[in-house]
Structure formats: C-alpha cells, structure tokens
Amino acid sequence: MISARGLIKRYGDHTAVDGIDITVPKGQAFGFLGPNGAGKSTTMRMIGCVSPPTAGELRILGMDAATQGPAIRARLGVVPQDDTLDTELNLLENLVIYARYFGIKYKVARERARELLDFVQLSDRAESKVEALSGGMRRRLTIARSLINEPDLVMLDEPTTGLDPQARHLVWERLFRLKKRGVTLVLTTHYMDEAEQLCDRLVVMDGGKIAAEGTPRQLIETHVTREVVELRFNTEDHSAYAEKLDGAAERVEVLPDRVLLYTDDGESSVSEVHGRGLSPASVLERRATLEDVFLRLTGRTLVD
Amino acid sequence: MRAGTLHAFEHWLLNYKRTWHGTLFSGFLLPVLFIVGLGMAVGGYVNGSSAIGGVDYVAFIAPGLLASTAFQISSGELTWPVFAATRWGSQYKAMQASPLSPGEILNGHLLYGLLRGVSSALFFFIVMAVFGLLQSAWAPLALLAAAATAASVIGATYAVSMSAKHESALSMVHRFAILPLTLFSAVFFPLAQLPSYIQPLAWISPVWHGVELSRAATLGVAPPWPIAAHIGVLAVWAVGGWYAARRSLLKKLKV
Structure with missing residues (x-):
C-alpha cells in the first residue's frame, strides 16, 4: 500500500x-x-x-x-x-x-x-x-x-x-x-x-x-528488558542511589523522583536491592511497555 | 470546466444557503434605494442635462449601478471568505485532502464569487425593467457587461485577500479600492466631469469599462472607447487577476 x-x-x-x-x-x-x-x-x-x-x-x-x-x-x-x-x-x-x-x-x-x-x-x-x-x-x-x-x-x-x-x-x-x-x-x-x-x-x-x-512486542524485546522495577526512596536526591544499585539489574536509570531497574526478572532484582541493605519506600514491579521503549529511544528531555 | 471546480463551488453554494437572506439588502434593496433616492430625487435637478447625454438621470445611473453591483458583490464575496478559508476556517484544508487540485479549489471559489455578482446583477436588471429603464434592444447585453466587470475583478480581489497578512488589509480593500472605484468609475456622473488629470485613473479601472459598456447597452449609444478596447482592458484584468490569484493560493498552500 x-x-x-x-x-x-x-x-x-x-x-x-x-x-x-x-x-x-x-x-x-x-x-x-x-x-x-x-x-x-x-x-x-x-x-x-x-x-x-x-x-x-x-x-x-x-x-x-x-x-x-x-x-x-x-x-x-x-x-x-x-x-x-x-x-x-x-x-x-x-x-x-x-x-x-x-x-x-x-x-x-x-x-x-x-x-x-x-x-x-x-x-x-x-x-x-x-x-x-x-x-x-x-x-x-x-x-x-x-x-x-x-x-x-x-x-x-x-x-x-x-x-x-x-x-x-x-x-x-x-x-x-x-x-x-x-x-x-x-x-x-x-x-x-x-x-x-x-x-x-x-x-x-x-x-x-x-x-x-517492529511489532510492539519486538520493540520491547529489542530495546528494553521484559520487566521494570520502579523504586522510590525517602530522599530528596535519588542520584546517590546510582552507585548503590549499580549492577542490581541490566540497566539502572536514575530519575529525580525514582530509580528504574530494567531487568528480565523483577523479583530477583528486588531481592538483590534488599540484599544490599537498601529499603525503598515503595517498590513497583511491572512489565516493560512501549513507553519505556519510547523514552529510551527518544530521551526524556522535553521537545517544546 | 473541470468537474472538481464544480464540486468545490458546491461547497460555497451550500454555505450561501445559510446566509442568503442577509445578502438581499446589499445585492437587491440597496441598488433599488439608489434608483429611487438618487435617480429620482437628484434627477429633478439634472434630468435631460447634456452632460449625461440628454437622458433622465435615473436612466443614466441605473446601468452604472448594474455593473457596479456585480463588481461590489463579487469582490465582497472574495475578501473575508477567502481570507478566512485558509486561516480561521478549514475549508481549504479539507478540500486539499480530497482529490481536488489547488486549481479546482481556486476556480470553484472564483466561480462562486462570479455567480454571486452576476445573480445580483440579474435581480437588478429585472428591477430596471420594472422601472422602464431598459431603453434599447441591446439592453440584455448590459448583463454581459456586468458579468465581465465581475469577472475582471474576482482574480485580483482573491489574490489580495489570500495574501493579506492581516485582517485589517481587507477593510483597506473595501475603503480604498472598492469604494473609490465605485465613486470614480462614471457610475454617478460622466468621467468628463472629473479633472482631466484624474481621468486616466478611470481608464485603468475595470469598473469604468464595465459601466460604460453596460450604459451603452441599456441606452443604445456608442461607448466612449471602441467596444473591443473596453473588453480588452477587462480581459487583461481578468486574466492577470487569475494568475495572481493562482500564485497567491499556491504560495499559501505551499507545504
């Protein structure tokens, strides 16, 4: 067509x-x-x-x-x-x-x-x-x-x-x-x-x-992991956690208000976090979505 | 004419169905008031004057009003509506997504403007007949003269409205083009009454040529210039105006 x-x-x-x-x-x-x-x-x-x-x-x-x-x-x-x-x-x-x-x-x-x-x-x-x-x-x-x-x-x-x-x-x-x-x-x-x-x-x-x-599924598989864990800590500045969480998942992304762990196995990443003696205020395990792919590929900066 | 032109034209016709009663005043009643008010009242002073060829004043101005009505209605239809079609409204955008070409979109709109002027002239022509103002067997040709007047101005008006940067330009068109063209194109008095250095301005005015042709037809007299010369000036305006209109539209639609 x-x-x-x-x-x-x-x-x-x-x-x-x-x-x-x-x-x-x-x-x-x-x-x-x-x-x-x-x-x-x-x-x-x-x-x-x-x-x-x-x-x-x-x-x-x-x-x-x-x-x-x-x-x-x-x-x-x-x-x-x-x-x-x-x-x-x-x-x-x-x-x-x-x-x-x-x-x-x-x-x-x-x-x-x-x-x-x-x-x-x-x-x-x-x-x-x-x-x-x-x-x-x-x-x-x-x-x-x-x-x-x-x-x-x-x-x-x-x-x-x-x-x-x-x-x-x-x-x-x-x-x-x-x-x-x-x-x-x-x-x-x-x-x-x-x-x-x-x-x-x-x-x-x-x-x-x-x-x-690609198909929505392919894009998720190619560009992000299967699951994403969102961690929030009781802190003004999440950047300090970049180092502490290093290696806890395939990729760690630190945002101003939370930390994202990109992983194929959410549960084991969460236990790894606890194993390192960290206690986040909230933990959200979810499947990766196209939105993750989109932000990964096009960045988080506002365009206009 | 290409079918698409008619399809685009139908859009404007459908729009007109909503507003036609509002146009009765300007297209029909106003000229009648001119005939009654100016023609009959002022006529008392100047009837039979040699300056107007020894005819009644009302018989002198009526054919002028016929041509200038076609001119005013046609050009009026192509000011705000044309400006709006690519700015406030989205009619052109919708048309662009269809098989219509820019040329068809343009011609459809011009055709609508032309026919609005011509239909108003037809109304006025009937009024003239009722008042007994058609004194020559050539009188029906006055309708052609009115149509030619409208045709000569639609392209130029469209081009100005389409390329106007701001809405205020359209008020300027009305105040400084449409109104003076009506006043100084021998509608209400013969051109010879104007100082000789102003007269050449009328010679390039399409309205003057249309008015003279219209008057020649209803009074059965020869126009001041050879007929071919009058028609020639109108044709130059019509063709030049169409190209200017096309250029302005393509520039506006440029994507």
Whole structure:
C-alpha cells in the first residue's frame, strides 16, 4: 500500500524528514510514534499527497505520490490532527459536501452519510451544527467523513488526542472494526497504549529519522528488558542511589523522583536491592511497555 | 470546466444557503434605494442635462449601478471568505485532502464569487425593467457587461485577500479600492466631469469599462472607447487577476 525509499522533506534549511524507508502492506495497522517535531505529521502529509517530498521515492497504492496526487487522494481517507470540519454546517451536510469533493453522487453520498453517522454513533445529531459538538463527537465525525469514499487506506493523525477515556475507547473500537474489514490504517499517536492496542507494526521517529521499527512486542524485546522495577526512596536526591544499585539489574536509570531497574526478572532484582541493605519506600514491579521503549529511544528531555 | 471546480463551488453554494437572506439588502434593496433616492430625487435637478447625454438621470445611473453591483458583490464575496478559508476556517484544508487540485479549489471559489455578482446583477436588471429603464434592444447585453466587470475583478480581489497578512488589509480593500472605484468609475456622473488629470485613473479601472459598456447597452449609444478596447482592458484584468490569484493560493498552500 505504501512504499517509501529515502523520503526527505526540507523546509529551507530545516530537514523535517531525513531519509526514511517505510513499507506498509495491505490490511496492516501501521503506527508512527515520536515526540513533537519528530517528523510524523510531515510524513503523514506526504503520504496524504498534500505535501510533495523534497527527495526520495514515495509510492502509494501502486501510484507515484509526486505525479498522481489526485488519483491517490481519491482512494485515501484522512483524519487530520485538527478536524477541518465546517463548523457552520450540520453533520450530514459536512459528510455530503465532502463526498461531493470526491465526485460522489448526492443520492449515494446521503445514503453513505447516514450509514457512517450510524457507524460512529452520531445519527441522532445528524441535523445539529458541528459547532455544538464535543471534541470526541467531532473526532468521530471526522473519522466518519474520512470513510465517505470507501477508502483503501485511512490515515489518522493523533486520532484520540484530547478525548476522554469513553470517547477514546469508542474510537479504538471503531478503528478496530475497520481493521477487521481489511482497511489499511496508518496512524500517529502520543499514546503508547493506543499504539499497543491498534498497531500491528510501528516505527519510532526521532529528529526526522526512524529510530526503531517492529511489532510492539519486538520493540520491547529489542530495546528494553521484559520487566521494570520502579523504586522510590525517602530522599530528596535519588542520584546517590546510582552507585548503590549499580549492577542490581541490566540497566539502572536514575530519575529525580525514582530509580528504574530494567531487568528480565523483577523479583530477583528486588531481592538483590534488599540484599544490599537498601529499603525503598515503595517498590513497583511491572512489565516493560512501549513507553519505556519510547523514552529510551527518544530521551526524556522535553521537545517544546 | 473541470468537474472538481464544480464540486468545490458546491461547497460555497451550500454555505450561501445559510446566509442568503442577509445578502438581499446589499445585492437587491440597496441598488433599488439608489434608483429611487438618487435617480429620482437628484434627477429633478439634472434630468435631460447634456452632460449625461440628454437622458433622465435615473436612466443614466441605473446601468452604472448594474455593473457596479456585480463588481461590489463579487469582490465582497472574495475578501473575508477567502481570507478566512485558509486561516480561521478549514475549508481549504479539507478540500486539499480530497482529490481536488489547488486549481479546482481556486476556480470553484472564483466561480462562486462570479455567480454571486452576476445573480445580483440579474435581480437588478429585472428591477430596471420594472422601472422602464431598459431603453434599447441591446439592453440584455448590459448583463454581459456586468458579468465581465465581475469577472475582471474576482482574480485580483482573491489574490489580495489570500495574501493579506492581516485582517485589517481587507477593510483597506473595501475603503480604498472598492469604494473609490465605485465613486470614480462614471457610475454617478460622466468621467468628463472629473479633472482631466484624474481621468486616466478611470481608464485603468475595470469598473469604468464595465459601466460604460453596460450604459451603452441599456441606452443604445456608442461607448466612449471602441467596444473591443473596453473588453480588452477587462480581459487583461481578468486574466492577470487569475494568475495572481493562482500564485497567491499556491504560495499559501505551499507545504
């Protein structure tokens, strides 16, 4: 569905995307993770054929993104980060007029719009203005809109950012259904649980490059240990514990408020800690998550 | 015309469905008030004056108002709405994600602006007929003149609105372009009444050429310049304006 080779996007002197290779096969849910400014949205805009690549090859649905933009866009569904709905129009009008951009006949457009409003559970609001919708409702409407042309590939830029848990779970459930229908999904997210839930495969982007790639499981296995032990001590300064805990696990990371032990066997690391005569105020043993991978690969410093 | 242009146009038409009643005043009632107020009241002083070709004043200004209505409505539609479409609203962003090309997005919006002006002119033309102001068999051509006036300004207005850095630039367009162009393009008085050093300004004004063509049609007289020359100036504005509009949009959408 998507094949990118040496994809580069520059804005003046700034290189937003710095030579990435991606392959997304049909039916896969593919995720882009990365801190703000990593180049995720820029990559999405290139795949969406809105922003032409500066260099490299980008083929989507077997077509060349540089020359066949309109034909590719006709078969894409796009859920942009900012919903881009027409807030002055009602829900039905938003879907129908968007369908018209694709040259879909009014009759078909109205039928599909009704079905899609049903799919995202907004049928009872069909005649309301978008202005009156909550953030979660707008997101669902944008997802419905992205499906109006029955796309082969749906691109979602941070589909659940800013939504409450109920709305997030509803969106996930709907996306999962799409996936089961064989629709290829490409999404960006800041939520590691979202990535684990939805994505068959992920890339972690940092500074315009791909820092890691694989299934969620592979990424955890490759980049962090199976388990993580979080220790808190009754102290203002945890840095003193770096030395005391040295060698207690495969890797020890000291944070201002706690110490993380990366280990394949949490229990034996905890007894090792106690064996060294240390008594932490709290001990949390947990499985390593994508979040650990993400922070390992992209660092803990705030980007903006 | 490409199908995508019509699809983009439909968006603006759908939007208009919400606001059309608000446009009745400027597009329809206002010109009627001009006819009644100016034409009939001021007419008492100047009717039949040789400066206006010996006709009634109302018959003199009505074709001018016809062309300037098309001009004002079309250019008005393409100031704030164009500025907003890429800034406050997200209509263009949504269109960009669809198969529509930038050219189709542009032409759809221009077509809407053009048709708003032309439909207002059509209304006004009917009012003129009711008032008995169509004195020549050529009168229907005045509608073409009004349409040409609108067509000559849409591109330029779009380009200015799209490239405006700040909203205040749009108020300037209204105050320092649309209003003076209406006042000094021989709508209310013949160009000869202006000092000779100001007249060349009207010669480059698309509105003046449109007004003269419109007046020539409804009064059945020859326009001051050869018809081809009037049309030529309008065409230069239309084509130049379209290229400027396209340039401004591509620059704005540059990603």
